Amino acid sequence: MNRERRDRPRNRPAPRREYAGRREHAPRRPVPTDPARRAALDVLHAIRERDAYANLVLPELLRERRITGRDAALATELTYGAARAQGLLDAIIAACLDRPLDKVDGAVLDGLRLGAYQLLRTRIPEHAAVTSTVDLVRADAGSHVAGFVNAVLRSVSAKDEETWLAELAPDPTEDPIGSLALRTAHPRWIARAFAEALGDTGAELAAALRADDERPAVHLVARPGEISAEELAAITGGEVAPYSPYGVHLPPSGGDLADSEPIRERLAAVQDEGSQLCALAALAAPAEGPDHRWLDLCAGPGGKAALWGALAASTGATVDAVEKAPHRARLVERAIEGLPVTVHVADGRESGLPGGYDRVLVDAPCTGLGALRRRPEARWRRRPSDVAELTRLQSELLAAAFALLRPGGVLAYVVCSPHLAETEGVVAAAARRARAATLDARELFPGVPQLGDGPYVQLWPHRHGTDAMFCAVLRAPE
Numbered sequence: 353m354n355r356e357r358r359d360r361p362r363n364r365p366a367p368r369r370e371y372a373g374r375r376e377h378a379p380r381r382p383v384p385t386d387p388a389r390r391a392a393l394d395v396l397h398a399i400r401e402r403d404a405y406a407n408l409v410l411p412e413l414l415r416e417r418r419i420t421g422r423d424a425a426l427a428t429e430l431t432y433g434a435a436r437a438q439g440l441l442d443a444i445i446a447a448c449l450d451r452p453l454d455k456v457d458g459a460v461l462d463g464l465r466l467g468a469y470q471l472l473r474t475r476i477p478e479h480a481a482v483t484s485t486v487d488l489v490r491a492d493a494g495s496h497v498a499g500f501v502n503a504v505l506r507s508v509s510a511k512d513e514e515t516w517l518a519e520l521a522p523d524p525t526e527d528p529i530g531s532l533a534l535r536t537a538h539p540r541w542i543a544r545a546f547a548e549a550l551g552d553t554g555a556e557l558a559a560a561l562r563a564d565d566e567r568p569a570v571h572l573v574a575r576p577g578e579i580s581a582e583e584l585a586a587i588t589g590g591e592v593a594p595y596s597p598y599g600v601h602l603p604p605s606g607g608d609l610a611d612s613e614p615i616r617e618r619l620a621a622v623q624d625e626g627s628q629l630c631a632l633a634a635l636a637a638p639a640e641g642p643d644h645r646w647l648d649l650c651a652g653p654g655g656k657a658a659l660w661g662a663l664a665a666s667t668g669a670t671v672d673a674v675e676k677a678p679h680r681a682r683l684v685e686r687a688i689e690g691l692p693v694t695v696h697v698a699d700g701r702e703s704g705l706p707g708g709y710d711r712v713l714v715d716a717p718c719t720g721l722g723a724l725r726r727r728p729e730a731r732w733r734r735r736p737s738d739v740a741e742l743t744r745l746q747s748e749l750l751a752a753a754f755a756l757l758r759p760g761g762v763l764a765y766v767v768c769s770p771h772l773a774e775t776e777g778v779v780a781a782a783a784r785r786a787r788a789a790t791l792d793a794r795e796l797f798p799g800v801p802q803l804g805d806g807p808y809v810q811l812w813p814h815r816h817g818t819d820a821m822f823c824a825v826l827r828a829p830e
């Protein structure tokens with residue numbers, strides 16, 4: 353079979369020229385005047401080419417190109433939507449090709465994803481979605497790909513998402529996890545990790561995966577001693593959070609918060625309500641003895657260190673905050689300015705700090721599977737093999753934390769993940785090794801419903817509206 357024939361989408365006339373050719377041979381056209389889609393496609397390129405984070409690159413690019421208002425909203429919807437749904441879009445695009453997806457040039461594939469997203473998950477008319485995408489890809493990869501992109505997108509648009517899913521998703525009675533994974537655009541291994549943590553492969557798993565696809569509300573924390581949650585809600589037009597006494601929820605379209613006055617004035621910061629609750633739970637467990645030396649062993653970028661610092665200021669306690677990455681330690685420095693917190697750039701496994709802490713927080717590096725809704729591309733970037741590497745690091749940090757804790761001191765282990773290996777698996781083994789007692793963490797989350805059987809707490813977006821944070825609280829032996 354010649355190359356042109358192999359590349360051709362099924363059920364469509366052959367594109368005029370072979371599509372996978374490289375840019376060097378492609379006559380470039382001026383960039384079309386479609387700033388929203390241009391921005392979305394450039395961010396998709398950055399995600400694929402240099403592992404960029406959409407939530408960092410997009411706002412910067414919008415600022416640089418002065419894209420505002422409806423164009424900014426469209427760029428955001430298309431970028432986050434296409435990045436989040438990548439696996440589902442790829443499955444549908446692949447069904448329209450007669451060769452493997454990985455043979456498609458990366459820049460062309462980004463365009464196909466952007467076009468397919470518009471066709472399947474927005475109300476943008478078919479003609480506009482296809483033509484605008486073809487124009488953009490032509491500008492990036494050359495006019496010889498235009499026919500190919502046009503033909504694939506016309507094939508995609510022949511069916512709506514539901515019809516595609518009926519064709520492509522596994523039978524839910526035979527493979528409930530695989531079926532839900534495709535339907536909610538999650539990699540299968542992540543859907544399985546959620547199922548194992550929930551103990552469910554039916555309605556609750558579906559609810560958890562769907563909640564993971566929604567754009568989350570922005571949560572603020574009102575800095576204790578500076579402003580109340582009620583005052584912050586009144587200033588920002590948000591709502592007082594249901595569980596954290598310091599939390600405020602803003603609607604998802606909250607705009608660029610860095611410029612908002614309470615944040616500029618350091619009265620408040622962006623922090624998921626689940627993170628606030630875990631930081632507070634770590635302080636709520638009775639210390640049984642002195643309670644003035646606190647240690648945050650994985651502090652960057654400083655959200656919990658700042659909350660601890662503000663509370664320490666009112667009790668006379670002090671906080672040591674350890675962070676391995678120098679640039680993240682600088683963020684901690686900024687977050688804790690004026691608070692009784694000392695930042696140490698060090699590896700938490702060998703910090704060199706003198707022991708005897710009354711409380712230690714291990715907010716460990718993790719897969720972040722609990723915050724996928726805030727990082728659109730993350731679910732497709734993480735690999736199952738990341739888990740083994742991270743659980744090793746988490747165990748070593750926990751061992752170091754126990755060594756730094758005084759007898760009877762309190763250790764809180766927190767991760768932003770529901771994956772059982774990095775939650776219960778790691779913490780149960782560490783508690784056994786240290787002969788630590790496991791406290792019922794549910795008692796430290798007052799007023800929060802649906803906390804399961806304990807002793808650990810696993811929060812969920814679909815139950816609590818927070819990230820899927822995990823919290824275990826342990827007491828070192830006397």
Ligand SMILES: C[S@@+](CC[C@H](N)C(=O)[O-])C[C@H]1O[C@@H](n2cnc3c(N)ncnc32)[C@H](O)[C@@H]1O
Nearest residue numbers: 650651652653654655656676699700715716717
């Ligand atoms: C989940 S984040 C902590 C979030 C932070 N507690 C907050 O609330 O803002 C984990 C942090 O641990 C840092 N880290 C990774 N390995 C570390 C190590 N060996 N020692 C200390 N910090 C480490 C990472 O750079 C990252 O900033």
